[in-house]
Amino acid sequence: MTQTTLPELERPLSPRDRGGPQQPMLIVADIKKHFPIRKGPFGRVAGAVQAVDGVSFSIAKGEVLGIVGESGCGKSTLARLLMRMMAPDAGSMIFDGDPVDEHNGISINQLHRDVQMVFQDSYSSLNPRMPIVDTIAFTPIINGLSAADAQARARVLLNQVGLAPNLFARRYPHELSGGQRQRVNIARALAVQPRLVILDEPVSALDKSVEAQVLNLLVTLQELHNLTYIFISHDLNVVRFISDRVAVMYLGRIVETGDVDDIYRNPKHPYTRALLASAPSLDPRRRTQSAPLFGDPPNPINPPSGCRFRTRCPHAQAVCADRAPVATPVDGASSHTVCCHMSQPGSGHTDAPAHNEEVAA
Amino acid sequence: MTATPSSALPAHTHAHISAPAPNAIGAPAAAGTLPASPTPHAPGPRPVDIESPGYWQQVSARLARDPVTIISAVILLLIVLSAIFAPWLAPHDPYQGNVMTRLKPVGFPGHLLGTDETGRDMLSRLLYGGRLSLVSGIVPVAFALLIGGTLGILAGYLGGAVNSMIMRITDVFFAFPSILLAIAIVGLLGAGLFNTLLSLTLVFIPQVIRISESVTTQVRSLDFVEAAKLSGAKPLTLIRHQILSNVLSPILVYCTSLVSLSIILAAGLSFLGLGVTPPSAEWGLMLNALRQAIYVDPVVAALPGAVIFVTSMCFNLISDGLRTAMDVRIKL
Numbered sequence: 002m003t004q005t006t007l008p009e010l011e012r013p014l015s016p017r018d019r020g021g022p023q024q025p026m027l028i029v030a031d032i033k034k035h036f037p038i039r040k041g042p043f044g045r046v047a048g049a050v051q052a053v054d055g056v057s058f059s060i061a062k063g064e065v066l067g068i069v070g071e072s073g074c075g076k077s078t079l080a081r082l083l084m085r086m087m088a089p090d091a092g093s094m095i096f097d098g099d100p101v102d103e104h105n106g107i108s109i110n111q112l113h114r115d116v117q118m119v120f121q122d123s124y125s126s127l128n129p130r131m132p133i134v135d136t137i138a139f140t141p142i143i144n145g146l147s148a149a150d151a152q153a154r155a156r157v158l159l160n161q162v163g164l165a166p167n168l169f170a171r172r173y174p175h176e177l178s179g180g181q182r183q184r185v186n187i188a189r190a191l192a193v194q195p196r197l198v199i200l201d202e203p204v205s206a207l208d209k210s211v212e213a214q215v216l217n218l219l220v221t222l223q224e225l226h227n228l229t230y231i232f233i234s235h236d237l238n239v240v241r242f243i244s245d246r247v248a249v250m251y252l253g254r255i256v257e258t259g260d261v262d263d264i265y266r267n268p269k270h271p272y273t274r275a276l277l278a279s280a281p282s283l284d285p286r287r288r289t290q291s292a293p294l295f296g297d298p299p300n301p302i303n304p305p306s307g308c309r310f311r312t313r314c315p316h317a318q319a320v321c322a323d324r325a326p327v328a329t330p331v332d333g334a335s336s337h338t339v340c341c342h343m344s345q346p347g348s349g350h351t352d353a354p355a356h357n358e359e360v361a362a
Numbered sequence: 363m364t365a366t367p368s369s370a371l372p373a374h375t376h377a378h379i380s381a382p383a384p385n386a387i388g389a390p391a392a393a394g395t396l397p398a399s400p401t402p403h404a405p406g407p408r409p410v411d412i413e414s415p416g417y418w419q420q421v422s423a424r425l426a427r428d429p430v431t432i433i434s435a436v437i438l439l440l441i442v443l444s445a446i447f448a449p450w451l452a453p454h455d456p457y458q459g460n461v462m463t464r465l466k467p468v469g470f471p472g473h474l475l476g477t478d479e480t481g482r483d484m485l486s487r488l489l490y491g492g493r494l495s496l497v498s499g500i501v502p503v504a505f506a507l508l509i510g511g512t513l514g515i516l517a518g519y520l521g522g523a524v525n526s527m528i529m530r531i532t533d534v535f536f537a538f539p540s541i542l543l544a545i546a547i548v549g550l551l552g553a554g555l556f557n558t559l560l561s562l563t564l565v566f567i568p569q570v571i572r573i574s575e576s577v578t579t580q581v582r583s584l585d586f587v588e589a590a591k592l593s594g595a596k597p598l599t600l601i602r603h604q605i606l607s608n609v610l611s612p613i614l615v616y617c618t619s620l621v622s623l624s625i626i627l628a629a630g631l632s633f634l635g636l637g638v639t640p641p642s643a644e645w646g647l648m649l650n651a652l653r654q655a656i657y658v659d660p661v662v663a664a665l666p667g668a669v670i671f672v673t674s675m676c677f678n679l680i681s682d683g684l685r686t687a688m689d690v691r692i693k694l
Binding site for chain 1: 410411412413414416417584585586588589590591592593594595599603604607608
């Protein structure tokens with residue numbers, strides 16, 4: 002048997018693009034997940050961890066959207082919500098024009114044929130008792146491919162992620178290094194020929210040299226398979242390298258989105274600025290001596306009123322506690338939006354642009 | 363672990379993977395050398411796969427290096443074989459007594475291990491007794507493994523209401539000490555081999571449920587199960603392909619140690635007169651019968667106890683060896 006072509010699943014490839022090139026790959030509207038905290042013998046709901054609280058974004062076909070934020074801001078919960086590994090409490094998702102999990106839309110199983118995920122922990126995401134080729138072939142077999150075809154496809158994918166099939170196919174996860182395991186995870190995600198891949202901190206557990214190899218591999222695979230990525234990470238450099246667009250998350254909300262250059266060259270939100278300032282400089286003479294951001298993020302059980310960043314924000318004023326800022330376009334550019342009273346005309350913040358100025362622009 | 367000789371590879375394998383396995387993480391510029399389309403391979407036979415030793419191969423390799431387990435297994439094997447071939451090995455009829463030769467000591471001519479209180483040959487009775495004792499050791503545990511394992515894995519995997527229901531019922535059984543529970547059940551049903559097996563099975567099911575539920579719950583939360591769920595597979599398929607192989611070893615280890623407990627409990631039930639009934643040869647029953655002769659000939663009286671001890675010890679040591687070889691940590 003030659004391994005030159007991928008055996009197709011039973012659905013044809015061309016009709017997969019249902020919405021046309023202008024239709025975003027995924028639209029997420031106001032998605033929410035609150036984890037109830039139960040107390041007492043009768044499970045009284047005493048509060049809720051507002052892990053993801055009203056996140057909206059859209060991602061175009063072939064785009065790489067980076068999602069950054071510090072630990073605990075809800076990045077991984079968002080990934081699990083997008084995969085529908087847990088049901089959201091509110092909000093909706095539209096995948097290529099089809100609402101997800103609604104009566105006239107596509108089912109979650111159908112979603113999983115087009116959207117797959119790469120997990121952060123490369124070890125626990127592989128079955129320790131299964132040769133890796135079987136792990137990769139599992140999903141295609143469940144989706145109706147014959148065992149032989151699925152194995153053949155798994156071998157092609159192993160080759161594509163840089164693991165020689167004859168050396169690696171029959172190995173077990175514990176015999177591989179972290180980088181090799183993450184390559185297997187990527188191959189597994191690609192085994193159903195998805196169109197959108199959610200990468201949840203795929204390189205955070207790898208050392209720097211391996212990280213670079215895996216990132217390059219992701220870029221190559223994106224071209225090879227026509228993929229769209231949602232790339233979740235806390236590492237600003239990694240996100241800058243791979244993303245076309247970036248969304249910055251803070252405490253369950255997106256505070257700023259924009260093209261990667263807008264975000265990195267012209268950050269508007271004080272949190273984005275602090276994040277960028279916290280990246281260590283390569284020049285020892287320009288070493289940052291003071292931390293740009295103090296304290297821990299507030300408790301997501303009782304997040305601050307109004308703007309959630311105000312407790313750590315150097316520019317916080319009374320209005321920030323009163324009202325939550327809404328997403329406002331920056332400089333009239335529709336792709337760069339920020340949730341900050343300082344950028345919202347007429348918000349009442351002393352640094353806010355005047356109302357009429359925005360009308361003129 | 364992967365000491366497969368690289369000479370097993372034909373020379374004409376892929377060019378960029380000729381690097382030795384350990385640093386193939388790198389495949390240095392793997393990303394760079396990726397072809398724009400799936401790699402066209404050189405014609406010719408596909409190179410032979412390097413096979414890694416599977417999990418069970420590794421376990422048996424580790425067991426082979428463990429002398430205690432090997433010796434226990436050999437002794438146990440001898441006991442099992444002697445029980446199976448008792449009709450051919452036994453020098454006398456185990457039920458045929460002789461009033462003239464009662465309670466003869468070990469080494470009495472014609473009776474290698476002496477005779478019991480009705481003059482029956484001890485060696486023959488011990489050989490035949492092994493049949494009943496081994497059956498009452500293994501059968502209840504096998505059924506408990508089947509039923510309890512299924513219920514426990516289902517409870518652990520499905521969680522929620524199913525888990526609560528199964529586990530709360532299990533907790534009720536745990537409220538009674540196992541020997542008391544066995545006595546109560548047999549007392550209710552009446553003495554006899556079948557009822558002994560039934561009651562022991564019922565006693566062990568909750569224990570197996572608890573262990574399988576706890577290991578399944580641990581495995582279920584791992585990412586690879588989540589990833590496999592994304593395939594859209596049904597729960598039973600997931601349990602069969604992803605869960606079972608990961609929970610089986612701790613459950614098996616636990617069940618091996620239960621066998622020795624089962625032998626002792628069965629012997630205990632017979633000793634109390636609740637198990638098999640005379641004149642059947644069964645180690646616990648023989649121990650009970652010879653109890654009154656302990657001042658006449660303590661060695662003969664102790665013989666059934668000694669075989670019970672050796673057999674259950676063997677099962678315990680094997681269970682211990684398996685636990686080490688499978689690298690299993692059992693939590694309750």
